[in-house]
Amino acid sequence: MPELPEVEVSRLGISPHLLGRKVTLLQVRQRQLRWPIPPDTLQVEGEEILSVTRRAKYLLIETAPGWLILHLGMSGSLRVLPTSAPLQKHDHLDLCLDNGQCLRFNDPRRFGACLWQERGDEPHPLLKRLGPEPLTEAFDGSHLYKLSRRRKLAVKNFIMDNQIVVGVGNIYASESLFMAGIDPSKAAGRVSKSCYEKLALAIKQVLARAIEQGGTTLKDFTQADGNPGYFAQQLHVYGRAGQPCLRCEEPIKSLTLGQRNSYYCARCQR
Numbered sequence: 001m002p003e004l005p006e007v008e009v010s011r012l013g014i015s016p017h018l019l020g021r022k023v024t025l026l027q028v029r030q031r032q033l034r035w036p037i038p039p040d041t042l043q044v045e046g047e048e049i050l051s052v053t054r055r056a057k058y059l060l061i062e063t064a065p066g067w068l069i070l071h072l073g074m075s076g077s078l079r080v081l082p083t084s085a086p087l088q089k090h091d092h093l094d095l096c097l098d099n100g101q102c103l104r105f106n107d108p109r110r111f112g113a114c115l116w117q118e119r120g121d122e123p124h125p126l127l128k129r130l131g132p133e134p135l136t137e138a139f140d141g142s143h144l145y146k147l148s149r150r151r152k153l154a155v156k157n158f159i160m161d162n163q164i165v166v167g168v169g170n171i172y173a174s175e176s177l178f179m180a181g182i183d184p185s186k187a188a189g190r191v192s193k194s195c196y197e198k199l200a201l202a203i204k205q206v207l208a209r210a211i212e213q214g215g216t217t218l219k220d221f222t223q224a225d226g227n228p229g230y231f232a233q234q235l236h237v238y239g240r241a242g243q244p245c246l247r248c249e250e251p252i253k254s255l256t257l258g259q260r261n262s263y264y265c266a267r268c269q270r
């Protein structure tokens with residue numbers, strides 16, 4: 001599943017091809033994604049693309065009347081190709097540009113989304129009540145500390161809550177808790193301020209490193225094959241149950257928290 005780093009790398013990969021171009025057509029081949037694509041989205045036709053930004057895992061393509069909101073869901077990917085390039089299975093959407101290229105959205109499982117945010121309207125329900133971006137100054141240890149007081153849920157579930165901080169998926173939660181030496185099942189309210197400072201830093205490092213690694217795949221966004229925006233990452237604990245901890249060699253353990261697999265080292269994480 002594309003996580004925040006993959007979405008950010010997708011943004012970096014597509015935006016130079018989109019910025020300043022005019023949209024000639026939004027061609028929808030499959031309207032039934034996670035939600036039906038609303039007719040409002042057709043307002044992009046004839047409009048210039050002013051910016052391509054990201055909020056949490058949503059890509060926002062800005063035009064004068066509003067923003068096209070794209071989400072990659074479980075299996076979505078984006079490419080910039082000549083509009084005449086042969087279609088592949090699951091190519092549901094083309095955002096056609098005035099230079100003969102298009103932004104093509106492919107999504108086998110159709111959990112992705114293409115929605116509309118009208119300029120001047122209330123924020124879309126999906127964009128409301130989102131916590132800070134992890135890679136900005138608004139997110140730090142004291143933010144986590146303040147919001148966690150008296151909370152009994154596991155710290156891992158706490159940092160995966162989009163209202164606390166956006167974009168910390170299952171893999172990155174496990175990895176950053178390992179880096180910070182915190183037991184993922186510990187109650188969020190019982191984690192100290194200094195541990196939250198380590199954790200916030202670890203989250204920033206883990207995400208920034210993944211984005212940097214993904215940077216090597218930027219050229220793939222204009223290739224017809226492959227899976228742009230998906231990349232292998234070096235993981236310390238995630239998916240390594242039973243294998244030796246890279247720090248102390250104790251076997252990595254796994255447990256289920258909030259219905260998600262969690263991986264940790266019982267010796268290094270307290």
Ligand SMILES: [Zn+2]
Binds near residue numbers: 247248266267
């Ligand atoms: Zn260890």
